[in-house]
Amino acid sequence: MAYINKIILNTFIDGPGSRMAVFMQGCNLRCLYCHNPETWNLCTNCGECVKACKKGALYFKDGRVxxxxxxCVKCDVCIKVCHNNSTPKYTDMSAQDIFKTAYDNRDFLDGITLSGGECTLQYEFILELFKLIKENTKLTTFIDTNGYMEFDVLKKLIDVTDGFMFDLKALNRENHIKLTGYDNEKIIKNLEYVSKMGLLYEVRTVLVEGYNDSVEEIEKISKYIFNLNDYTKFKLIPFRPLGVKGKLSNMKQFDEEKFEYLYDNSKRILQSRLKE
Ligand code: SF4
Ligand code: SF4
Structure with a gap:
């Protein structure tokens, strides 16, 4: 069984083509700009959200919410009152449950993408699910990850995964620690291995003012990707405050002009080696 935050049956932004995206509960980084901090932790069944829900959509059974x-009217009051960065709305699902949903929709899909939170925390579930997908369908299997996993886990996942999308919050170690609370050494090692295996579909960096938005940092990341291989896409994403809690919740949307400048600069560095 795995903890599933949400399933989107058909998306075009989570890997190539039309995909079913499965967002898993639980994360091992603490990014200041996270738009879904309610995916970080498992519910402790404290009951605060049960009291707050005015629609009777939450209740206790056998000590669990x-x-x-x-x-539910999707007001998200339950998420707002939770002090544990969790949600009462995630569900326990088996690999068979998710497989069946993908199988039933296979004619409309190119593949399935597991995302989060950080999906690789529940890697045994992914192994089971992706094996079922591979044995019974032609769907491709992708993982959207922050890259912060043990190398042994990555090697197991590579056997059943067609492509990876990595978040690279910053190349500069100190900037990375400031943004996520963690060092990027493990992430870079994993990313480079995935690149070498020909499976690094995309790298994404969210631009956050004052943290990783210097011309030098973005040039450094672009050149780093340039030198990695000749096939990985690089996506620069401007910070948006929607859903962000805590320290950066009052930060304004990333400056459009600056974004365009950084984007053009990065494109200039990378476009000479992109195949398409
Ligand atoms: S979702 Fe949050 S507020 Fe609700 S019971 Fe779980 S930990 Fe408590
Ligand atoms: S979103 Fe949460 S608080 Fe709002 S109705 Fe649904 S369960 Fe209740």
């Missing part, structure tokens, strides 16, 4: 989606 349960969610009745038929009564």
């Amino acid at each position: 349960k969610y009745n989606k038929d009564l």
Whole structure:
């Protein structure tokens, strides 16, 4: 069983083509700009959200908070009152459950993408699910990850995964620690291995003012990707405050002009080696 935050049956932004995206609960980084901090932790069943929900969509059963989606009006009050960066709305699902959903929709899909939170925390579930997908369908299997996993886990996942999308919050170690709370050494080692295996579909960097938005940092990341291989896409994403809690919740949207400048600069560095 795995903890599933949300499933989107058909998306075009989570890997190549039309994909089913599965967002898993739980994360091992603490990015200041996270738009979904309610995916960080598992629920402790404290009951605060049960008291706050005015629609009766939350209740206790056997000491655990349960969610009745038929009564829910999606106001997200439960998420706002949770002091644990969690949500009462995630569910336990088996690999068979998710496989069946993908299988039933296979004619409309190119593949399935596991995302988060940080999906690789529940890697045994991914191994089971992706094996089922590979044995029974032609769907491709992708993982959207922050890259912060043990190398042994990565090697197991590579056997069943067609492509990876990595977040690279910063190349500069200090900037990375400031943004996420963690060192980037492990992430870079994993990213380079995936690149060498020909499976690094995309690298993404969210631009956050004052943290990783210097011309030098973005040039450094662009040149780094340039030298990695000749196939990985690089996506620069401007910071947006929507959903962000804590320290950066009052930061304004990333400056458009600056974004365009950094984007053009990065494109100039990278476009000479992109195949398409
Ligand atoms: S979701 Fe948050 S507020 Fe609700 S019971 Fe779980 S930990 Fe408590
Ligand atoms: S979003 Fe949360 S608080 Fe709002 S109705 Fe649904 S369960 Fe209740």
